[in-house]
Amino acid sequence: MSHDDARKIRLIMSLRGRGITDPAVLGALERVPRDQFVDPAFLDQAWEDRALPIASGQTISQPFIVAFMTQALQLTDRTKVLEIGTGSGYQAAVLAKIARRVYTVERHAELLRRAQAMFDRLKLHNIHTRHGDGWKGWPEQAPFEAIIVTAAAPEVPQELLDQLSEGGRMVAPIGSAGNAQRLVRFVREGESFHEEPLLDVRFVPLVHGVGVPNEAR
Numbered sequence: 001m002s003h004d005d006a007r008k009i010r011l012i013m014s015l016r017g018r019g020i021t022d023p024a025v026l027g028a029l030e031r032v033p034r035d036q037f038v039d040p041a042f043l044d045q046a047w048e049d050r051a052l053p054i055a056s057g058q059t060i061s062q063p064f065i066v067a068f069m070t071q072a073l074q075l076t077d078r079t080k081v082l083e084i085g086t087g088s089g090y091q092a093a094v095l096a097k098i099a100r101r102v103y104t105v106e107r108h109a110e111l112l113r114r115a116q117a118m119f120d121r122l123k124l125h126n127i128h129t130r131h132g133d134g135w136k137g138w139p140e141q142a143p144f145e146a147i148i149v150t151a152a153a154p155e156v157p158q159e160l161l162d163q164l165s166e167g168g169r170m171v172a173p174i175g176s177a178g179n180a181q182r183l184v185r186f187v188r189e190g191e192s193f194h195e196e197p198l199l200d201v202r203f204v205p206l207v208h209g210v211g212v213p214n215e216a217r
């Protein structure tokens with residue numbers, strides 16, 4: 001067994017010990033090569049349970065948070081899921097191992113280009129990407145049975161909730177950058193949304209509009 005395999009198994013065991021019990025979620029984290037999504041400078045930490053920096057001042061989420069949010073979405077192999085904030089593409093790859101189709105939106109063109117190249121390389125053909133403002137979702141493909149927001153929204157993104165199907169789940173960190181953010185699950189019940197606080201978290205902000213090439217990092 002390689003050193004990496006041992007680290008990977010240790011990570012999966014620790015996730016299980018922390019309440020990640022859905023075998024599909026554990027299996028997806030085991031099968032997606034996180035080492036290929038991290039910046040090479042942090043390769044030795046790819047299988048540690050921590051968030052790591054990626055390009056454009058963004059981060060790849062901590063494996064526990066990826067697993068926890070994925071589990072909270074209650075995916076099956078029939079689910080159509082929308083992700084806001086593609087980043088490195090790691091979370092989308094995990095979703096793609098479980099759900100039928102993944103639609104993912106990123107505002108940074110360069111990050112999206114790299115993530116798309118990785119999806120091609122890993123033959124994850126059920127992921128569809130879009131360069132755009134995630135606050136607007138992907139109305140042409142709505143409704144979605146599941147929506148995951150991987151950047152913190154200072155206020156509840158109503159346009160995204162409106163793109164949920166009946167009984168659909170949205171998991172999103174709500175709060176402003178630097179302050180307390182809470183991961184919340186919203187479940188659509190007709191025209192209203194049942195809200196359930198899950199965890200305190202820290203994410204980079206969900207900003208408005210698309211990235212411009214020379215934007216400060």
Ligand code: SAH
Pocket residue numbers: 058059060061084085086087088089090091092105106107108111132133134135150151204205206207208209
């Ligand atoms: N899911 C990613 C981590 C995301 S970090 C992964 O697995 O690696 C948050 C991402 O959200 C960043 O890439 C950031 O550029 C993006 N983002 C922030 N605001 C956005 C918006 N309004 N629309 C789309 N993407 C946004």
